[in-house]
Amino acid sequence: MATVRIPGPLRTLSQGEAAVQVEAGDLRGAIEQLESRFPGFRERVLDPSGNLRQFVNVYLNDEDVRFGGGLDVKLEPKDEVSIIPAVAGGRPLH
Amino acid sequence: MSGLGNGRRVIGMRCRECGTEYPVQATHVCEMCFGPLDVVYDYDAIRKRISHRSIAAGPPSMWRYRDLLPLEDEVPVVTLGEGFTPLIHAERLGAELGLRNLYLKNDSMNPTNSFKDRVVSVAVSWARAHGFETIGCASTGNLANAVAAYSARAGLEAFVFIPSDLEPGKVVSTSVFEPNLIAVRGNYDQVNRLCSQLVETYPWAFCNINVRPFYAEGSKTLDFETAEQLGWRLPDEIVIPIASGCQFVKHRRAVGEMVDLGLVEAGSRLPALTGAQALGCAPVYNAWKEGTETVLPVKPNTIAKSIAIGSPSDGSYVIRIARETGGVVEAVTEEEIIDSIRLLARTEGIFTETAGGVTIGVLAKLARAGRWKGDEVVVAYVTGHGLKTADAVAAAPSPGRRFEIEPTLKSFKESVNI
Numbered sequence: 001m002a003t004v005r006i007p008g009p010l011r012t013l014s015q016g017e018a019a020v021q022v023e024a025g026d027l028r029g030a031i032e033q034l035e036s037r038f039p040g041f042r043e044r045v046l047d048p049s050g051n052l053r054q055f056v057n058v059y060l061n062d063e064d065v066r067f068g069g070g071l072d073v074k075l076e077p078k079d080e081v082s083i084i085p086a087v088a089g090g091r092p093l094h
Numbered sequence: 095m096s097g098l099g100n101g102r103r104v105i106g107m108r109c110r111e112c113g114t115e116y117p118v119q120a121t122h123v124c125e126m127c128f129g130p131l132d133v134v135y136d137y138d139a140i141r142k143r144i145s146h147r148s149i150a151a152g153p154p155s156m157w158r159y160r161d162l163l164p165l166e167d168e169v170p171v172v173t174l175g176e177g178f179t180p181l182i183h184a185e186r187l188g189a190e191l192g193l194r195n196l197y198l199k200n201d202s203m204n205p206t207n208s209f210k211d212r213v214v215s216v217a218v219s220w221a222r223a224h225g226f227e228t229i230g231c232a233s234t235g236n237l238a239n240a241v242a243a244y245s246a247r248a249g250l251e252a253f254v255f256i257p258s259d260l261e262p263g264k265v266v267s268t269s270v271f272e273p274n275l276i277a278v279r280g281n282y283d284q285v286n287r288l289c290s291q292l293v294e295t296y297p298w299a300f301c302n303i304n305v306r307p308f309y310a311e312g313s314k315t316l317d318f319e320t321a322e323q324l325g326w327r328l329p330d331e332i333v334i335p336i337a338s339g340c341q342f343v344k345h346r347r348a349v350g351e352m353v354d355l356g357l358v359e360a361g362s363r364l365p366a367l368t369g370a371q372a373l374g375c376a377p378v379y380n381a382w383k384e385g386t387e388t389v390l391p392v393k394p395n396t397i398a399k400s401i402a403i404g405s406p407s408d409g410s411y412v413i414r415i416a417r418e419t420g421g422v423v424e425a426v427t428e429e430e431i432i433d434s435i436r437l438l439a440r441t442e443g444i445f446t447e448t449a450g451g452v453t454i455g456v457l458a459k460l461a462r463a464g465r466w467k468g469d470e471v472v473v474a475y476v477t478g479h480g481l482k483t484a485d486a487v488a489a490a491p492s493p494g495r496r497f498e499i500e501p502t503l504k505s506f507k508e509s510v511n512i
Contacts, residue, residue, distance in 0.1 A: 008294045009125045018294075044126075055111070055128035057405070059287065064405065066391055084290050085123040086407055 002079040004030055009085065010045075013038040022081075027058065028071040030081060045083065055086040103140055104164045107131045107307055110411075118164075120224065120299060122306040130407070131307045132347075133164045141355055146326060149318075149357075154178050156212055156315035162351055163216055163315070164308045169223040172248040174205035176215045177315050181323035181473070186441040187454075191461035195471040197329070199320055200444060202479035206239040206267070208400075208447075209341070209477035212316065214240035214301055217309035218248050221299030227251060230300040232289040234282045234337070234400045235264035236478055241301055242271035253298065255285050261399065263482050281394055283405045306340070313341035314348035320473055321352055328358050329365050330470040331421065333460075335453045335477055336369040336378050337401035339408030346415045365473075368421035369412050370456035372396040372448075374428060378409045382423035387413045397428055397486045398448040400478060422465075426455035432490045434458060435480060445480030453477070 001021040006014045014020060020037075024030040035042035047053050051071070058065045059082040065073050075081070107116040111129030122131055144161045152158030156177025165171060180200045188196035204211040214237065218229055228251040231241040238254045245252035252273035256265070257280060269275050278285045290303055299305045321328055328349060334342055345367055352358045371379045374396025381389045389409030394402035406412075416423050426434070431451035438454045439445050446454065457474045466472060480487065499505040 005291070009123055009128065012125075044128075053128060054410075055123070055130070057287075062284070064283075064391060082287075082291070084287055085128045086405075 001077055002030065002075040002081060004034065005080065005082040007083050007085055010041065010083065013041050013044070022075075024075055026069075026071070026075055027060070027065060027073045027081065030075060031071070057084045057086045058082070059084065102166060103135055103161060104133055104166070105136045106134045108134050120221075120226070120304045122304050133307050133311055135162070135164075137351075137354065144355055144357070146322075146357065149322065156215070156312070156319065159315050159318045162311075162318065162348075164311050165216065165219055165223070169219060171215065171219040172222060172244050173215055173219075174211065174243065174247055176204050176211035178319055179203040181320060182442065182444075184442050187438060190437070190441060191458055192468050193461060193466060193470070193472055194468055196457075197320075197324070197471065197473045198438075198442065198444065199316060199473055199475050201316065201475060201477045202444070202446060202450070206236075206243045207479035207482065208236035208239065209313075209316065209475070210236045210240040211244070213237075213309045213312035213341075214244045216312035217299065217301040217305050218244040218250065220308040221305055222248050222250060224299075226297070226299040228253060228296070228298040230289065230292070230296075230298040231255065231302055232282065232286040232300070233302075234402060235260050235268075235482065236400050237302065238268040238273075238275075239264060239482075242268045242273040242275075245273060246271040255289055257281055257285055257399075261483050261485055263484060264400075267482070282399075282403055283391070283394075286403075302338075302340075310340050310344050313344035314351070316341075316475060317345050317348035318352065318357075321349075321358055324471065326358055327471070328352070328362050329473045330363075331366040331368055331466075331472045333368045333370055333453055333457045333472070333474040335401050335449045335475065336371050336406065336409075336412055336423070337403045337449075338406045339369075339378060339412040342367060342369060342412045342415060343408050346419070364419050366421040367415055367419045368456070368460070369416055369423040370453045371423065371425040372398040372401065372428070372431060372452050373425045374398070375402040375404055376425040377404060377406055378412050379423045379425040381409065382413055382416065389413070396431075396448075397483070398431055398452050400447060400449045400482070401452060422460070424456040424459055426452060426459060430455040430459070432487060435487055436493070438476070439480070444476060446476050447478040447480050447483040448486050449478050450476045450480070 022030045109124035109129045112127045184196045201209040229245045230253040254273045255276045258277035375394035387410040391405035394404045434455035435451040
């Protein structure tokens with residue numbers, strides 16, 4: 001299972017959990033799984049057209065997913081996904 | 095000293111994107127949309143107090159503009175005399191570039207020799223007043239210098255995170271203040287990402303992260319000073335280096351505040367705000383050129399390390415503001431950066447760091463391309479001192495004359511062609 005690190009602003013949704021395990025083949029699937037466990041999660045991370053929100057950065061291990069497959073990036077069991085507010089760490093794709 | 099008596103100048107914080115309001119707190123991100131938070135002022139109260147006279151009665155530092163900074167009167171500020179740096183009429187550089195009214199705001203004259211002293215003085219003052227005992231930052235060097243110095247001055251612990259390949263000059267001038275210096279094997283964006291995770295674990299005030307809304311406000315003092323030093327007039331154009339784009343956004347806020355509060359003539363045209371990047375790290379320029387506000391990240395590869403942010407948080411705002419004010423975003427090569435450092439030194443006697451080379455390079459490029467007629471008042475913000483990146487200049491061959499001679503008159507006369 002891959003691990004998703006949850007940023008402070010989203011921990012009210014994750015009942016305070018800072019890291020959550022997911023069983024998903026790609027990032028999009030991981031977000032869907034988090035949505036089913038924590039309703040409302042998807043809309044905080046994705047905009048209405050289903051893309052990553054303007055101010056959300058997502059890293060797969062050390063790499064910004066924007067340098068890779070975006071939401072379609074494949075997840076391996078030991079991967080770590082970090083969701084990080086962009087204000088501190090840069091600007092994501094629309 | 096100006097002030098609001100019993101009134102408060104800061105009344106809250108607001109998300110720049112969705113408008114959600116928050117009480118004053120050490121947080122930088124909107125919980126709803128992750129947008130950046132800005133400080134909200136009580137401008138009606140400030141308008142009643144602020145005037146050219148109230149400002150002139152303040153100290154000869156950036157704190158004379160305290161009414162437009164996010165610290166209430168009772169808060170003791172942590173200061174080393176930052177700001178109120180020289181605004182120099184650059185006649186010789188102007189003559190080379192065909193600009194009769196070119197001015198340089200020499201911010202390398204700040205206490206730790208860069209613009210960052212302005213923002214850090216605000217951030218450390220705010221953090222100390224709100225009970226923080228440790229100051230942190232992710233830095234490309236200049237911020238590290240300033241955070242280490244101001245934390246020492248305030249008697250606070252400092253944790254300074256830098257990319258491990260930073261220029262030696264910047265490391266020495268940070269470590270002398272004895273902060274906890276953490277050299278991270280990665281680039282600035284990676285360092286910043288680490289810090290934005292640490293901020294959720296440790297009760298520290300990270301200047302450029304959780305206290306960013308307050309920190310960033312310090313940038314405005316550059317514009318207040320520039321206008322005051324021009325006799326309370328706004329310039330026609332300002333050339334500004336772009337890293338995260340954070341200060342660019344605040345320059346727009348500052349010039350708007352001066353117009354709205356009547357500090358400059360009613361109806362004054364806002365200056366064109368123009369951004370400067372190094373081509374080796376030009377995500378904002380790339381987007382500008384493409385005609386889009388979508389700024390894609392890049393992996394930095396430039397000697398202008400102090401502005402080498404590949405994933406600039408405020409990049410799209412820069413594009414919007416440049417467009418709104420009639421400015422542009424331009425970029426220069428590594429060679430142009432070095433040439434411009436030398437040009438500024440040769441013509442005006444100012445030695446700037448590589449980021450200043452970027453700013454002067456863009457200024458020169460635009461001037462030579464005919465952007466100005468010649469009488470416009472153009473200001474370039476020179477944001478850091480050349481000794482910080484002396485290695486970059488030392489590594490390039492110098493066109494200056496140098497002779498090695500025996501200690502005799504004969505040798506001098508034979509070798510040196512006067």
